Amino acid sequence: MQSILKVQEVETRFGENLVHDGINLHVKEGEIYGFLGPSGCGKSTLMREVIMLEHFSKGSIELLGHKLENIKAKQAQELRLQWGVLFQSNALFTSLTVFENIALSLHEYTKFSKEMIRDIVSFKLDIVGLKQSDGALFPSQISGGMKKKAALARALVMDPKVLFLDEPTSGLDPISAREFDALIMNLRDLLNLSVVMVTHDLTSITTTLDRMAVIDNKKIVAEGSLEEVLKIQSPFIERFFKMEG
Amino acid sequence: MPNSLHLLVRHESEATIVRFEGVPNLQKLCIVQKRLQRTFSSLDKKNVVWEFDGLERMDSALAVVVAKHTFLAKQKGIEVQKQGMNREVEKMLHMAETHSHFGANHVSTKQGILADIGENSLERLEKLLAFFAFFGQTTLIFFQMLYNIRSLRWKETVFEVYESGIKVLPIVILTMFLVGVVVAYQSSSQLKLYGANIFIVDMLGISILRELAPMLAAIIVAGRSGSAYAAQIGVMKITEELDAMRTMGFNPYAFLVVPRMLALMLMMPILIFFADMAGLLGGILIAKVDLGLTPHIFMERFTAVVNVKHFWIGLFKGPFFAMLIASIGIYRGLQVKNDTQSIGFNTTKSVVEAIFAVIICDAFFSIVFTNLGY
Numbered sequence: 001m002q003s004i005l006k007v008q009e010v011e012t013r014f015g016e017n018l019v020h021d022g023i024n025l026h027v028k029e030g031e032i033y034g035f036l037g038p039s040g041c042g043k044s045t046l047m048r049e050v051i052m053l054e055h056f057s058k059g060s061i062e063l064l065g066h067k068l069e070n071i072k073a074k075q076a077q078e079l080r081l082q083w084g085v086l087f088q089s090n091a092l093f094t095s096l097t098v099f100e101n102i103a104l105s106l107h108e109y110t111k112f113s114k115e116m117i118r119d120i121v122s123f124k125l126d127i128v129g130l131k132q133s134d135g136a137l138f139p140s141q142i143s144g145g146m147k148k149k150a151a152l153a154r155a156l157v158m159d160p161k162v163l164f165l166d167e168p169t170s171g172l173d174p175i176s177a178r179e180f181d182a183l184i185m186n187l188r189d190l191l192n193l194s195v196v197m198v199t200h201d202l203t204s205i206t207t208t209l210d211r212m213a214v215i216d217n218k219k220i221v222a223e224g225s226l227e228e229v230l231k232i233q234s235p236f237i238e239r240f241f242k243m244e245g
Numbered sequence: 246m247p248n249s250l251h252l253l254v255r256h257e258s259e260a261t262i263v264r265f266e267g268v269p270n271l272q273k274l275c276i277v278q279k280r281l282q283r284t285f286s287s288l289d290k291k292n293v294v295w296e297f298d299g300l301e302r303m304d305s306a307l308a309v310v311v312a313k314h315t316f317l318a319k320q321k322g323i324e325v326q327k328q329g330m331n332r333e334v335e336k337m338l339h340m341a342e343t344h345s346h347f348g349a350n351h352v353s354t355k356q357g358i359l360a361d362i363g364e365n366s367l368e369r370l371e372k373l374l375a376f377f378a379f380f381g382q383t384t385l386i387f388f389q390m391l392y393n394i395r396s397l398r399w400k401e402t403v404f405e406v407y408e409s410g411i412k413v414l415p416i417v418i419l420t421m422f423l424v425g426v427v428v429a430y431q432s433s434s435q436l437k438l439y440g441a442n443i444f445i446v447d448m449l450g451i452s453i454l455r456e457l458a459p460m461l462a463a464i465i466v467a468g469r470s471g472s473a474y475a476a477q478i479g480v481m482k483i484t485e486e487l488d489a490m491r492t493m494g495f496n497p498y499a500f501l502v503v504p505r506m507l508a509l510m511l512m513m514p515i516l517i518f519f520a521d522m523a524g525l526l527g528g529i530l531i532a533k534v535d536l537g538l539t540p541h542i543f544m545e546r547f548t549a550v551v552n553v554k555h556f557w558i559g560l561f562k563g564p565f566f567a568m569l570i571a572s573i574g575i576y577r578g579l580q581v582k583n584d585t586q587s588i589g590f591n592t593t594k595s596v597v598e599a600i601f602a603v604i605i606c607d608a609f610f611s612i613v614f615t616n617l618g619y
Contacts, residue, residue, distance in 0.1 A: 094584040111275040116310070119347055123309045126344035140584040158271065159304040190340055191305055192333070 425527025478578025
């Protein structure tokens with residue numbers, strides 16, 4: 001299996017504050033990978049560095065064969081069309097309907113006819129479990145769970161190779177959260193996705209993740225499958241996984 | 246080319262064979278889809294065979310395209326077969342067929358113009374009633390707090406006095422000084438024609454004290470503080486801070502509305518006073534430079550012809566303007582719905598409506614005072 005994401009010796013500094021001190025990890029094609037760690041450990045920052053919203057100070061990040069530290073504007077733009085990002089607060093455009101939110105990239109980047117775009121968007125609405133009539137609604141008119149699904153459909157519209165999810169189940173009720181987990185696993189199988197997510201949700205971690213990286217104290221304390229991670233001696237892992245006890 | 250998708254169409258004796266080769270990508274797919282459309286519309290055979298064994302990968306957009314053309318062909322009574330599917334292609338096609346809704350309608354249905362007018366009017370009426378309700382509530386709390394003066398939020402009020410009253414002072418003074426200069430300069434060139442230089446004092450005195458200074462101060466405050474009120478309270482509404490206050494038993498009207506209103510009502514006359522001074526200073530400057538009237542002569546004439554009532558009328562309007570500006574700004578803030586766009590919308594609205602309300606109010610005062618003989 002090829003690696004789609006390689007993070008090597010990444011160091012991040014915000015002024016005096018050292019956030020990451022030599023982070024190493026790699027994500028293989030087709031797996032669901034999680035960034036775990038206590039609040040404020042910089043896992044969201046790491047994700048934002050991977051999706052080029054934040055700069056890192058030292059080290060190297062390689063995503064889908066592009067090195068991000070010296071990427072050219074054109075390659076960066078190409079890369080942006082090969083991933084989908086789901087933000088924690090969904091970040092749906094409030095001035096557009098759900099349908100228009102999903103169709104936006106297709107309108108901008110392809111020459112499909114209106115009819116074809118409509119068919120593709122209908123399909124995406126359906127696979128994330130939204131009704132066709134939901135497409136006509138504005139984000140302010142739908143519930144949190146539906147917003148999450150709509151944002152997922154928007155992230156999936158360009159058939160991305162990688163999907164980035166920032167705490168996808170936060171703010172969802174347990175039933176919706178489990179449904180969402182199942183949806184992600186199902187989509188991974190159907191669409192050959194690789195998924196990278198930041199998560200706190202213990203059930204998501206045990207059921208969906210193939211491998212994970214635990215970030216604590218500015219470093220990776222463990223990387224691997226759940227069994228491998230559980231073998232590592234670390235106060236955070238003890239507290240986090242043994243809570244359910 | 247590693248990243249390219251080819252469409253090969255072969256016509257055999259019984260069937261048309263449509264073959265895909267390469268790797269799907271969205272750019273190529275647009276072209277392929279248009280060719281497919283042409284092929285299918287000019288189909289003379291009763292059989293179509295899709296061939297997938299040349300595909301290296303499958304993606305969902307291609308699957309949707311195939312599913313759509315299969316669907317359309319079957320509608321026309323054409324037999325469709327699929328060949329050379331590996332597991333991935335089959336899975337993807339199956340998904341596309343089960344999850345597609347060809348011809349689904351995502352556009353909300355349009356209604357007639359009469360229904361639009363009716364809906365709009367009702368909405369506006371509701372807004373107006375909501376504003377009255379807001380105004381009533383504010384007035385009630387306002388007098389309750391005046392009655393029990395200890396319950397007034399002094400800290401918040403003083404903060405607002407500083408924020409929306411004192412911080413605007415420089416811009417009000419500068420603007421009014423320049424307006425004084427401009428008005429004096431424009432009128433001086435006319436007055437010089439008649440040799441009526443001294444009348445510049447009458448003109449400036451009455452127009453600035455009575456109309457220009459209060460109006461201009463109100464417009465600046467509406468643009469600066471009124472809009473700030475709308476935005477601040479709008480954001481607090483979106484982040485549920487207002488709801489939090491309510492659940493903790495704090496009345497948002499007492500904490501947010503009354504302090505802002507009171508602060509502006511206190512500060513407005515003071516702002517108008519400074520605007521008066523700045524405007525007259527501009528006038529005196531031009532009178533000296535352009536018309537050769539010394540400040541001494543200016544002031545002498547000023548005390549002789551400009552009645553002090555004009556000054557008082559100007560100040561008197563202040564609290565009324567302030568009340569309008571503050572209440573419209575805050576009301577607009579409270580009207581913010583749960584999306585980011587409505588902050589911008591309501592902030593803009595608050596400024597436009599506040600300035601409009603101030604002008605209406607000014608016109609009303611103008612008529613009333615003139616008829617009362619002031």
